[in-house]
Amino acid sequence: MPASRVPNSSIPDSPVEHLTPVNQFKRDLPLFGLSVWASRFKHLLCLVFPLTTLSFLITGLFIEKAPLSIMTNLIFTVPFWSVLIADWFCPQEKAAADTQHSSLFFNAILCVLTVIQFLNVFLMLDYVALLRWDTVDNSLIGLANLIGIRFLVGTSSGTSGIVLAHELIHRENRGWQSAGRLLLCTVYYEHFVITHKRGHHLNLGMPDDIATAKLGESFKDYWRRIYIGYFKYAWQSERERVAALNSNKAGLLQNQVVQGIAVETVLLIAIVTHWGWLAAFMFLYQAWVAVRILEAVNYFQHWGLEDGQFGNTYGWVCPSWISRYALIGLSHHIGHHQDENSRFYEIPYSDQGPMLPYGYFVMNLWVKLFNDSYQKMAVRELEKYQRSPCD
Numbered sequence: 144m145p146a147s148r149v150p151n152s153s154i155p156d157s158p159v160e161h162l163t164p165v166n167q168f169k170r171d172l173p174l175f176g177l178s179v180w181a182s183r184f185k186h187l188l189c190l191v192f193p194l195t196t197l198s199f200l201i202t203g204l205f206i207e208k209a210p211l212s213i214m215t216n217l218i219f220t221v222p223f224w225s226v227l228i229a230d231w232f233c234p235q236e237k238a239a240a241d242t243q244h245s246s247l248f249f250n251a252i253l254c255v256l257t258v259i260q261f262l263n264v265f266l267m268l269d270y271v272a273l274l275r276w277d278t279v280d281n282s283l284i285g286l287a288n289l290i291g292i293r294f295l296v297g298t299s300s301g302t303s304g305i306v307l308a309h310e311l312i313h314r315e316n317r318g319w320q321s322a323g324r325l326l327l328c329t330v331y332y333e334h335f336v337i338t339h340k341r342g343h344h345l346n347l348g349m350p351d352d353i354a355t356a357k358l359g360e361s362f363k364d365y366w367r368r369i370y371i372g373y374f375k376y377a378w379q380s381e382r383e384r385v386a387a388l389n390s391n392k393a394g395l396l397q398n399q400v401v402q403g404i405a406v407e408t409v410l411l412i413a414i415v416t417h418w419g420w421l422a423a424f425m426f427l428y429q430a431w432v433a434v435r436i437l438e439a440v441n442y443f444q445h446w447g448l449e450d451g452q453f454g455n456t457y458g459w460v461c462p463s464w465i466s467r468y469a470l471i472g473l474s475h476h477i478g479h480h481q482d483e484n485s486r487f488y489e490i491p492y493s494d495q496g497p498m499l500p501y502g503y504f505v506m507n508l509w510v511k512l513f514n515d516s517y518q519k520m521a522v523r524e525l526e527k528y529q530r531s532p533c534d
């Protein structure tokens with residue numbers, strides 16, 4: 144749906160009055176004395192997954208100097224399950240834009256997240272090279288560590304690396320944009336820049352937007368449609384843009400998709416050469432896991448909203464406090480489409496859309512593991528939104 148179809152006035156000034164309780168189990172933050180802790184450290188929640196992953200890799204590589212035991216691998220997954228459970232109970236956000244901190248503070252968070260994402264991917268390669276396969280015991284430990292790496296690095300790349308890249312590619316500054324594109328190379332998905340900014344943001348909800356999941360479309364079908372579809376769109380779009388530049392010099396090098404493929408290919412060759420085939424496989428595997436997380440989010444953010452058939456809205460509403468801060472504002476998706484240049488901490492909350500019953504972490508698993516039940520819920524919520532009076 145183009146920006147002009149949803150008037151600015153549809154975004155409420157005060158999110159508090161419009162917040163709809165999702166279910167009776169969800170609690171406001173002041174309960175349990177959490178409010179002080181939450182308001183002080185909420186912006187650091189986005190560091191939990193990447194820091195846990197970094198700690199895992201550093202423990203194995205530099206402290207133990209050996210692959211970690213199966214039990215230690217399990218212990219390092221605890222923060223992930225904790226966030227998932229917290230997201231299930233989903234305390235709701237009651238504040239709008241953050242005015243407590245300067246933009247310097249927020250940019251520092253983005254810099255730290257960027258460094259950690261690169262560190263995690265490169266330390267992972269060293270870690271995989273550390274694994275031994277000469278005895279049965281070593282092979283078992285090796286396998287457990289590969290599963291641990293898949294879980295930790297893949298989830299961190301999907302919930303931090305790509306989310307961070309999304310924030311950076313929307314910045315006007317070329318330096319930030321380049322960092323965003325390089326981050327996307329760590330998950331082999333650089334062409335997402337073109338598909339997302341040129342395709343999704345300009346054609347949201349229209350037939351041309353392949354990123355809007357159709358009513359009744361399963362995640363499996365959506366994934367099959369967009370995984371190649373994104374690339375085709377980006378390739379075609381860049382070919383047309385470069386052709387329109389009317390420059391006969393180095394046309395191919397001006398093509399951003401070609402630039403992305405070049406960097407990703409060099410990266411993969413360097414990994415195979417320096418760390419070997421298993422490291423290269425794990426690099427691609429964590430990238431696949433990360434992109435599946437991103438696309439599950441894209442799937443439920445706009446599911447069933449093509450052609451405005453259930454009313455005017457930019458997307459599904461998510462009031463989860465955990466999702467907002469752990470995913471640097473990603474869950475305020477309506478506000479993001481309202482103004483794609485807003486910084487992550489400035490994006491307002493809006494309830495002008497159908498309501499997700501849980502935060503993004505729970506939804507990510509739900510759409511993949513129990514898609515039929517997700518779709519039943521989604522249709523009910525869409526019909527409820529359609530019946531609700533317009534403000």
Ligand SMILES: [Zn+2]
Nearest residue numbers: 313339479483
């Ligand atoms: Zn965007």
